[in-house]
């Protein structure tokens with residue numbers, strides 16, 4: 392039985408993770424960490440599942456009082472890193488879906504996990520289709536080196552570009568020759584028109600109500616284009632990946648960044 396704490400339990404993703412964990416016979420939901428309702432039980436809060444699980448506002452206190460193996464963090468860009476450090480301090484293994492980490496954040500956390508010999512997973516996207524989209528994009532970038540990413544999300548999303556877009560760009564940058572795309576003399580008549588620049592590759596972020604999570608990676612070559620697209624149509628699409636990460640992190644003593652390293 393893996394004992395799990397979930398941070399962000401009232402959110403789009405957190406509430407779906409509460410459902411998955413509480414319905415899985417191999418997991419036990421031992422606590423949740425939220426920004427309100429300290430000291431109450433989940434069953435006392437109208438918008439939460441009727442579970443006899445304590446709510447903490449202070450993660451440090453939570454891990455002092457509750458025995459826990461894994462922290463699932465699905466909160467907000469500014470709290471993900473802090474929560475990971477708190478988990479490490481208590482020997483709890485973080486599985487983090489929260490996005491907004493810089494490459495430097497990932498590097499620092501990787502060192503911290505290695506020093507403490509604690510397993511951790513940061514997964515910018517838990518959906519198997521999205522992992523494949525990233526892998527296929529990396530594969531294509533070896534042959535087609537001109538590429539731009541268009542990611543589309545719901546308008547409640549805080550970070551841009553998405554964690555998935557940043558990870559995709561990083562995976563592409565790892566394999567393709569250094570390249571700054573577009574016309575060497577191009578200018579932006581309006582700031583931001585050409586999107587964000589990751590190692591010479593452009594990322595464009597769309598935010599609209601009605602969307603969930605979508606990404607298209609467009610490659611261009613002489614007389615041809617290749618489009619690799621993934622759509623998450625609901626948050627349940629992420630849950631098999633969250634489950635796999637919780638199981639796998641128990642066997643790790645380093646930080647793994649991206650589920651593509653786990654799904655071979």
Ligand SMILES: NC(=O)C1=CN([C@@H]2O[C@H](COP(=O)(O)OP(=O)(O)OC[C@H]3O[C@@H](n4cnc5c(N)ncnc54)[C@H](O)[C@@H]3O)[C@@H](O)[C@H]2O)C=CC1
Pocket residue numbers: 398399400401402403404405424425426465466467468470487488489490491514515516517518554629
């Ligand atoms: N890795 C993946 O596959 C996916 C990752 N995400 C990421 O997960 C995160 C959450 O996304 P959503 O659920 O859509 O957001 P949301 O806004 O619906 O939920 C976030 C929840 O976290 C809570 N929260 C914020 N700061 C907190 C803190 N310090 N402690 C405890 N709770 C806190 C908020 O009150 C809210 O209830 C985002 O960073 C998003 O990019 C979202 C979908 C899939």
Ligand SMILES: O=C(O)C1=N[C@H](C(=O)O)C[C@H](O)C1
Pocket residue numbers: 490515516517544545548552553554555556603604605
């Ligand atoms: O905020 C979201 O919704 C999502 N966030 C992740 C990201 O930033 O890539 C994963 C997925 O795209 C949904």
